[in-house]
Amino acid sequence: MFRYFETRIDFTKRPPEESPPDNLWGFYWHFIAQAKGLFIALFALGFVLAVVEALIPWLIGRLVNALSHTSPEGIFREAGPLLVAMGAIILVVRPLGTILFRLLVNHSLAVSFTTMVHWQNYWHVVRQPLGFFQEDFAGRIANRVLQTGRPLRETVLSVARAVWQILIFGAASIGLLATQDWRLALPMTGWFLLYTTLLAVSLPRIQKRSRASSEARSAVTGKVVDSFTNIMTVKLFGRRKDEDDYISEGYRRLNDSFMSQQRINTLYVAGLTVLNAVFLVSTGAVAVWLFSGSRIDAGTMTTALLLSTQIVSMSGWVAFEVMGIFENVGTVQEGMKTISRPLTMQDRPAARPLVVTRGEIRFDHVSFSYGDGDKVIDRLRLTIRPGEKIGLVGRSGVGKTTLVNLLLRFFEPQEGRILIDAQDIADIQEESLRGQISVVTQDTSLLHRSIRENILYGRPQASDEAMHEAARQAHAVEFIERLVDGRGRRGFDAHVGERGVKLSGGQRQRIAIARVILKDAPILILDEATSALDSEVEAAIQESLSTLMEGKTVIAIAHRLSTLQLMDRLIVMDDTRIVEEGTHAELLENGGLYAGLWSRQSGGFLAPRRGVPDEAV
Incomplete structure (x- = not known):
């Protein structure tokens, strides 16, 4: 009853x-x-x-x-x-x-x-x-x-x-x-x-x-x-x-x-x-x-x-x-x-799954501003060729992270459009779009769950062997096997605390990289991906990232310019738009903005763009 x-x-x-x-x-x-x-x-x-x-x-x-x-x-x-x-x-x-x-x-x-x-x-x-x-x-x-x-x-x-x-x-x-x-x-x-x-x-x-x-x-x-x-x-x-x-x-x-x-x-x-x-x-x-x-x-x-x-x-x-x-x-x-607030930025009625065959990304006259503020990006045009690895360079506030957030459809441009393999992402199902893009950010946040669940979040159906291999490639197995949480759970079963607070910044970053390795999406975004790592671990991770980047279209953001030297092309942004582009060597030879930034920096960070808050980058 x-x-x-x-x-x-x-x-x-x-x-x-x-x-x-x-x-x-x-x-x-x-x-x-x-x-x-x-x-x-x-x-x-x-x-x-x-x-x-x-x-x-x-x-x-x-x-x-x-x-x-x-x-x-x-x-x-x-x-x-x-x-x-x-x-x-x-x-x-x-x-x-x-x-x-x-x-x-x-x-x-x-x-x-x-x-x-x-x-x-x-x-x-x-x-x-x-x-x-x-x-x-x-x-x-x-x-x-x-x-x-x-x-x-x-x-x-x-x-x-x-x-x-x-x-x-x-x-x-x-x-x-x-x-x-x-x-x-x-x-x-x-x-x-x-x-x-x-x-x-x-x-x-x-x-x-x-x-x-x-x-x-x-x-x-x-x-x-x-x-x-x-x-x-x-x-x-x-x-x-x-x-x-x-x-x-x-x-x-x-x-x-x-x-x-x-x-x-x-x-x-x-x-x-x-x-x-x-x-x-x-x-x-x-x-x-x-x-x-x-x-x-x-x-x-x-x-x-x-x-x-x-x-x-x-x-x-x-x-x-x-x-x-x-x-x-x-x-x-x-x-x-x-x-009761209406949902915004939802999939259009005829939205379809994203099909990535080559991995070409094109920003077509894209403009964007936060609310009623000044434009962060103004009629930007950029084509990233299939399998190309580009680095975004510029002071804080010039729109590097904003460009990535627009690609992920966290925000929508006020003008222009963004295309992946000639498919306008405004017509693509949101979940499908993000399913084809892997992201490693500077401020890595983990779920208050086990290490295993956090890594498998990249691909839940993956086997334990694949999960362990991703952790190995991220140089995370050694510290994971030593972990014990407050309830006695060990290794991959240990819980990481809210937002991963029980781990160091470098450990969180390696878990995030393992998650991305396991996801294996055709488009990869690295937003200060190794900034929380010490030099020795960073060198090892860079080796893993080089393997991870093979055959993928990659967008990398880094304030430490030394981490971008191996990119196929560097895109230099300033004052809402692209001002230079080329390889590291070409840009140094041109003696422009990038060369000036390089000369003032030795593993340090770039000064922010005046009048733009850091959170709007």
């Missing part, structure tokens, strides 16, 4: 292609529609249970009348059908409905529906372009992805189990009392009107302050994760007090926003408490007055008092559920800021 309800939602199925809408109702419906049958069943059961709850006091009132008008020995003869009906409702209908309701909530919606929302939030956000993640804290993005599922679910469940049920219960109660004497229904009708007014006044304020609390919580999560991720920098600079002040300010704002929210909650509960007290007294007074004038019998008076007591009892529970609804809505609204 459990398994049946637990398998009603398949959270692993491919999510809808369209982005979750950025309006609240549309956002909710985007997920609810995928399990609407279960939610319809939930509200139907809620309706039945609410009517049953209203019938029980009414049946008790009828029983009181029967007992007051029947002798003890004739009670079963006169009230037999009534007792049977009460027994059936209390022993069968109510327990069965409650059990089915809990099965739907606990086993179909509380787990699988929430997991589905989490999974689809991740699936959508992870497909955003690189710039999306560069604009925000990783911790805040993760918090919004992970925190939205539970409040979204709880909002709908609270409506089903509280608001919906008290509405049905109240309507049924008013109807039952009105059939006995219309004046009995007046206090309850007035209570509902005042209760609705209290909600209308309080809940928008609760929602607004809940959204502010959620935003403050996401902000402080982002700050804490940022601090932990950069813990080495925090400790190296001895700025613990400044960091404490920075984080505590976030917690202060979070505390203040929660305090503000709780003030409204307290005022809401205080108003409801007074309203309930007046309602109980007025219902009792009307019932006793009608009974004293023989306008209603004892059973009807009992029903009225029982229904009123039950409404008051439910209202406290419903009050907290309703407050929870609006707190959860605020959290969902805050999460929508990240999750």
Whole structure:
């Protein structure tokens, strides 16, 4: 039975292609529609249970009348059908409905529906372009992805189990009392009107302050994760007090926003408490007055008092559920800021896989700028022949890394196009494009997984033998075999820590090179690939890279010009465009910009281009 309800939602199925809408109702419906049958069943059961709850006091009132008008020995003869009906409702209908309701909530919606929302939030956000993640804290993005599922679910469940049920219960109660004497229904009708007014006044304020609390919580999560991720920098600079002040300010704002929210909650509960007290007294007074004038019998008076007591009892529970609804809505609204942003730079409808037959790359009048800033690349034209190995040279900020990022489609040019074997990469499937390009960067980041998993990330289907051979070619086997992590895992099974923090920069770089060797893509990009290595290891790696580069089209970026001497051609960039090109010897002979750079450098680094931040290179 459990398994049946637990398998009603398949959270692993491919999510809808369209982005979750950025309006609240549309956002909710985007997920609810995928399990609407279960939610319809939930509200139907809620309706039945609410009517049953209203019938029980009414049946008790009828029983009181029967007992007051029947002798003890004739009670079963006169009230037999009534007792049977009460027994059936209390022993069968109510327990069965409650059990089915809990099965739907606990086993179909509380787990699988929430997991589905989490999974689809991740699936959508992870497909955003690189710039999306560069604009925000990783911790805040993760918090919004992970925190939205539970409040979204709880909002709908609270409506089903509280608001919906008290509405049905109240309507049924008013109807039952009105059939006995219309004046009995007046206090309850007035209570509902005042209760609705209290909600209308309080809940928008609760929602607004809940959204502010959620935003403050996401902000402080982002700050804490940022601090932990950069813990080495925090400790190296001895700025613990400044960091404490920075984080505590976030917690202060979070505390203040929660305090503000709780003030409204307290005022809401205080108003409801007074309203309930007046309602109980007025219902009792009307019932006793009608009974004293023989306008209603004892059973009807009992029903009225029982229904009123039950409404008051439910209202406290419903009050907290309703407050929870609006707190959860605020959290969902805050999460929508990240999750509902439309996907950009996605594959075109007719996008096709990239077919690399020769490896020619052509930049055709390409222009690009970051946002509204100055152009980093301006109408650049460059053709890289099949199998050619070129080096990109220039100061930081002239657009070398930007050119590579455009080739990888992390960004799209504002003008021009980029072609690989005469195929415009704008018409190519993103995954296919990057599958044909291997990249080794200066700032190597590893996944917090085992060495084996990190290397196999280049080609998951590769054999263990191929993985070990790639590590050997990257001169990484020796240090890998000595590794032991905190849980006793050794060698290739040892985990490397977040972003590979347990390894040195040179070790991370060798793992990254092994991963690229295993991938064996026809186009290779080396962005300061050996900058983190010592001279002896670099010399050995250069030998491996020479083997790796055979038969491939290669683009290499290096500030140490000595590492580019073996390239077929050097491309010198300055002021958004190419200013020189040729072999190392030719450029030295020409006596131009490259010769000047070479003369000022002996294994050092080039000065950045004025006015361009390093991160925009």
